[in-house]
Amino acid sequence: MSDAPTGPSARTTLRRGKNRAVYDEDQVKAILAAGVAAHVGVATDDGPIVLPMAYGVRDNEILIHGAVGNAMLKSGRNLDVCVTVTIIDGLVIARTPFHNSMNYRSVVIRGIATAIVDPADKMAALKIINDHIAPIWDTARPPSESDFKKTLVLAVPLKEVSAKVRGEGPVDEEIDMDGPHWAGVVPLTSTWGAAIPASDLRGTPDTPAAVLDMANTSAH
Ligand SMILES: Cc1cc2nc3c(=O)[nH]c(=O)nc-3n(C[C@H](O)[C@H](O)[C@H](O)COP(=O)(O)OP(=O)(O)OC[C@H]3O[C@@H](n4cnc5c(N)ncnc54)[C@H](O)[C@@H]3O)c2cc1C
Structure with missing residues (x-):
């Protein structure tokens, strides 16, 4: 990664299936660009928890967001977290089920999650996360001040990263x-x-071009 050490860290070095290890920044970012959801893991006071979340990637960090009341995000602030993105490409059927497997592309990111508090930076991060879901930020209604205040945005450096x-x-x-x-x-x-219009859609607003463009495209 941009500010990463030249190789994997001790804890991101693949021991099992080493031939499947990928540390190349472009390849890691391609997997993150293709992924849809991340699983965010945190050790909390009442035990470990892993929650699926939307995410976005900016330069050398992965961005996640949620309600300020989100217990896991609150717990993860300034703590070591693990963010995993997985894409399943196929089922591998072996002659004995013991050797069944899956084809996949996965990325594991470990690091300290810090809150983005600068308002302009936080807004920029929210755009990136939401545009990763669907790139309508520039054509839809901007978030209200209250939405903005109620949202916590965390960044985890793309520094200790492995892909398999x-x-x-x-x-x-x-x-x-x-x-x-x-x-x-x-x-x-x-x-x-x-795209299927919302059942409560009023009037005849145009479907955003970015949404129309998604139809029949690969999700990964
Ligand atoms: C969809 C899917 C299904 C899988 N099913 C199984 C299963 O049923 N059983 C099983 O044992 N394994 C499964 N794996 C592989 C699993 O993710 C681990 O790679 C494997 O179990 C080795 O674990 P380890 O702790 O021995 O890895 P080690 O090689 O000791 O892990 C060391 C470091 O390597 C990195 N790493 C390990 N695995 C991955 C990964 N998948 N992606 C990116 N970085 C990684 C991490 O940074 C980790 O800290 C699956 C993977 C995927 C994506």
Whole structure:
């Protein structure tokens, strides 16, 4: 990553499946750009919790947001957190279920989450997070002052980051190769559908071009 050490840290070094490790900044960012949701993990006073969340990426940090009352986000402020983004590309069916697997692209980010408090910076971060969901920030109503105040935005540096990518067929044992059992891959592709207008949509507002453009495009 931009301000990262030249290699993985001790705790982001893949020990298992080392051949699947990816630390290249562009490849990591491509996975983050393709992902839709992040799982954010924090150790809290009443035990660990992992919650799925929207996210955005800016330069050398991943951004997450939520209500100021969000217990996990509050707990994670100034604490070590782990943010994981996973894309599943297929099911890998082996000759024995013990060797079943999945093809995937995943990123694990570990680091201290800090709150973004500067109003302009916070607004810029909110745009990035929301445009990662759907890029309508510039054409939709801006957040109200109250929405803005009620939202907590955290940034975690893209510094201690690892990615792992599996994209191959089953890895079976020689003993099974001449046996009767099937093996292969079932690919998983995700595509956005045509947008469905809200049931309470009043008048005839145009569907944003950015939303129209999503139809039939790959989700990942
Ligand atoms: C969709 C999916 C399903 C999986 N299912 C299983 C399963 O059922 N059982 C299983 O054992 N494993 C599964 N894995 C792999 C799992 O994520 C771990 O990579 C693996 O279990 C090795 O764990 P470890 O603690 O021994 O890793 P280590 O190699 O010891 O981990 C060291 C460091 O490597 C990095 N790292 C490890 N795994 C990943 C990863 N997936 N992505 C990015 N960085 C990583 C982290 O920084 C971690 O701190 C799955 C992965 C995905 C994406």
